[in-house]
Amino acid sequence: MSKKVYVQNKNGKPLMPCKPVKARHLLRDGKAEVVQRTPFTIRLKWDCEENTQKVRVGLDTGSKKAGISAVRKDGEVLYQSEVQLRTDIRSKMDRRRRYRRSRRSRKTRHREPKFDNRRRKEGWLPPSLKSKAESMVKAVKKVSEILPVEGVNVEIAPFDMHKVKDPDIEGDEYQNGELKGHTSVRQYVLYRDKDQCINCKKDDVPLQTHHIQPRSEGGTDKPSNMVSLCVECHEELHSGEIELSKRSLKYWRNKEYRFASHVNSMKDHIVDELRKLFDDVKVTFGNMTKAARKKLGLEKSDVNDSIAVALQDFIDKVSVSKLGYTFIKKCLPKGRYRLHKGERSEVSISADNSDYFGFNRWDKVELPNGTVGFVKGRRKSGYFDISDIHGNSYDHSIKHSKLRLIFKADTIITEVKGNSSLQ
Numbered sequence: 411m412s413k414k415v416y417v418q419n420k421n422g423k424p425l426m427p428c429k430p431v432k433a434r435h436l437l438r439d440g441k442a443e444v445v446q447r448t449p450f451t452i453r454l455k456w457d458c459e460e461n462t463q464k465v466r467v468g469l470d471t472g473s474k475k476a477g478i479s480a481v482r483k484d485g486e487v488l489y490q491s492e493v494q495l496r497t498d499i500r501s502k503m504d505r506r507r508r509y510r511r512s513r514r515s516r517k518t519r520h521r522e523p524k525f526d527n528r529r530r531k532e533g534w535l536p537p538s539l540k541s542k543a544e545s546m547v548k549a550v551k552k553v554s555e556i557l558p559v560e561g562v563n564v565e566i567a568p569f570d571m572h573k574v575k576d577p578d579i580e581g582d583e584y585q586n587g588e589l590k591g592h593t594s595v596r597q598y599v600l601y602r603d604k605d606q607c608i609n610c611k612k613d614d615v616p617l618q619t620h621h622i623q624p625r626s627e628g629g630t631d632k633p634s635n636m637v638s639l640c641v642e643c644h645e646e647l648h649s650g651e652i653e654l655s656k657r658s659l660k661y662w663r664n665k666e667y668r669f670a671s672h673v674n675s676m677k678d679h680i681v682d683e684l685r686k687l688f689d690d691v692k693v694t695f696g697n698m699t700k701a702a703r704k705k706l707g708l709e710k711s712d713v714n715d716s717i718a719v720a721l722q723d724f725i726d727k728v729s730v731s732k733l734g735y736t737f738i739k740k741c742l743p744k745g746r747y748r749l750h751k752g753e754r755s756e757v758s759i760s761a762d763n764s765d766y767f768g769f770n771r772w773d774k775v776e777l778p779n780g781t782v783g784f785v786k787g788r789r790k791s792g793y794f795d796i797s798d799i800h801g802n803s804y805d806h807s808i809k810h811s812k813l814r815l816i817f818k819a820d821t822i823i824t825e826v827k828g829n830s831s832l833q
């Protein structure tokens with residue numbers, strides 16, 4: 411549970427972290443300099459012995475949040491973080507599209523219609539997913555700048571769809587007794603249906619899987635032919651008391667298709683990008699993470715999942731010792747991109763990305779009472795709104811001269827949860 415100070419050698423190459431006491435001595439004696447405050451990192455000014463151990467990063471991907479941690483093989487956690495991904499991209503693009511459409515229908519110069527003259531490049535991802543994938547890769551890269559990362563384990567999807575569709579291919583990772591059996595189609599179907607009965611929507615009752623087209627009539631064991639039902643509804647369905655509507659069955663089939671394709675495009679992108687940065691990248695799946703996390707005795711959370719992902723291959727031999735604090739990271743747009751007023755498309759306005767009184771949005775600042783927060787809103791009057799990383803306000807109107815700048819805003823900002831002295 412001890413605090414860690416991250417260390418780089420003279421050339422900026424990461425070494426193993428040290429204790430704060432040692433870092434303080436090195437800094438006091440002028441043998442090191444501070445590289446960044448959060449996470450606190452120092453760079454040595456002299457050539458030292460490079461005594462690095464193997465550190466593995468675990469990445470638990472998600473659609474709103476990702477967990478990233480770095481562990482030593484004996485289970486000691488050296489870094490743990492939660493990354494909040496951008497979820498505003500889709501709505502912002504929708505808004506931009508609305509503006510454009512309304513501009514075109516107004517009395518303006520002629521603009522050629524643009525809708526079928528664009529080709530998507532191979533590997534194209536929807537912008538919302540692309541942003542998420544890139545942020546996660548970037549966050550992993552940041553870890554490799556402060557720790558000697560040997561390899562990355564990445565959890566890409568809840569289930570390995572190839573194995574669900576063809577249960578006969580069993581990879582090495584499934585030979586492990588503890589994880590065996592987590593590939594079954596039944597488990598996948600329950601997961602897809604959100605662990606609830608698709609008829610009565612109950613989720614606190616035992617569930618069964620039902621074949622839409624019975625096996626006796628040539629129905630397959632593929633997930634697209636199966637749905638989750640509670641025992642009661644299942645019995646009533648077979649005795650003919652209730653019927654599943656064609657519409658709802660069609661819905662489940664489409665959902666199945668969407669689920670599988672969505673997961674795959676993002677997965678490929680993240681793995682490709684990570685392989686450009688690291689030689690050793692291993693792909694794992696959520697059902698295996700869950701089993702590993704339980705074996706390690708950790709509760710469900712993004713951070714714990716990423717620890718389980720990282721330690722996947724050593725679960726029998728280790729006991730986990732976590733950090734007492736977590737780095738909370740949030741991904742932000744680079745600037746404000748409003749370029750037109752929306753009245754006449756030719757008239758552009760410049761987005762205001764300049765500082766007011768030396769501050770910009772999301773700059774990290776210290777309030778007079780010692781609280782560390784972020785600049786959420788700025789007013790030209792010089793009175794700002796200061797909040798935590800999630801946007802919960804600390805002070806709605808504080809004068810700029812009372813704030814002390816700690817860190818200029820970046821596309822990823824960081825707060826420490828669990829130990830305020832590390833801000």
Ligand SMILES: [Zn+2]
Pocket residue numbers: 607608609610611612639640641642643644
């Ligand atoms: Zn039911």
Ligand SMILES: [Zn+2]
Pocket residue numbers: 619620621644648
């Ligand atoms: Zn049935």
